[in-house]
Amino acid sequence: MPENPMPENTVPDLEALKKEAALRAVALVQSGMRVGLGTGSTARYAIEAIGERLASGELQGVVGVATSDASETLARQVGIPVEPLDPRPLDLAIDGADEIDPQLNLIKGLGGALLREKLTEVQARRLVIIADHTKLVTRLGEKAPLPIEIARFGFLSTIERLRELVPGGRLRQPGAQPYVTDNGNYIYDAQLPQDLDATALERQLKGTLGVVETGFFLGMADLAFVAAPEGVRELKR
Numbered sequence: 001m002p003e004n005p006m007p008e009n010t011v012p013d014l015e016a017l018k019k020e021a022a023l024r025a026v027a028l029v030q031s032g033m034r035v036g037l038g039t040g041s042t043a044r045y046a047i048e049a050i051g052e053r054l055a056s057g058e059l060q061g062v063v064g065v066a067t068s069d070a071s072e073t074l075a076r077q078v079g080i081p082v083e084p085l086d087p088r089p090l091d092l093a094i095d096g097a098d099e100i101d102p103q104l105n106l107i108k109g110l111g112g113a114l115l116r117e118k119l120t121e122v123q124a125r126r127l128v129i130i131a132d133h134t135k136l137v138t139r140l141g142e143k144a145p146l147p148i149e150i151a152r153f154g155f156l157s158t159i160e161r162l163r164e165l166v167p168g169g170r171l172r173q174p175g176a177q178p179y180v181t182d183n184g185n186y187i188y189d190a191q192l193p194q195d196l197d198a199t200a201l202e203r204q205l206k207g208t209l210g211v212v213e214t215g216f217f218l219g220m221a222d223l224a225f226v227a228a229p230e231g232v233r234e235l236k237r
């Protein structure tokens with residue numbers, strides 16, 4: 001008998017699932033591509049796998065555009081040349097998500113990188129999402145709050161304005177101080193209503209003074225690889 005027998009209802013290893021999804025997306029990367037490199041624990045597997053394919057010589061001439069300082073550091077560590085975002089289109093972007101609805105609309109930004117992610121991924125010919133099955137929802141806001149990046153200056157006034165649109169929510173503050181993004185801003189995590197009209201709310205939020213960007217990624221993703229214990233599902237918009 002093994003020393004530590006697996007209990008019958010073993011929790012599936014989410015890390016293994018995330019890696020499986022990432023590898024499926026990385027298989028789409030071809031030599032010479034400019035690739036948007038996402039942020040988070042799932043995107044990390046993709047960045048590492050691109051680095052491995054470059055190191056083995058299977059891929060050549062791939063350049064990354066990183067969506068966060070952390071992803072840029074990792075990309076350089078694994079040997080991916082990194083360029084700043086410029087106006088040229090990217091061939092592909094690969095990133096995780098916090099929620100994925102049936103139309104592949106997303107909530108992103110729990111990892112705090114939503115602004116650079118949106119700036120980068122809007123320029124990608126193809127945005128491929130990688131996730132484990134716990135990120136699938138029937139409506140946005142079901143499980144996760146909507147991260148909203150706001151300017152630090154006057155943030156309490158901005159939060160007052162936000163509360164008129166989305167009453168539930170709080171400034172992201174993991175410790176004594178508010179969380180600060182790579183861009184020097186704060187994040188307000190908003191609880192979304194059940195009768196959400198995401199397009200209308202996005203428009204209202206973007207028109208709110210002090211809001212820099214929201215974590216709604218609507219109509220942007222083309223494809224998602226979602227890993228579950230029974231296998232990886234390929235979801236298309």
Ligand SMILES: O=C(CO)[C@H](O)[C@H](O)COP(=O)(O)O
Pocket residue numbers: 038039040041042043095096097098107108109110111112113114117
């Ligand atoms: O949007 C993000 C960062 O801003 C991430 O892609 C999102 O939070 C998913 O992260 P993880 O793969 O760690 O669950």
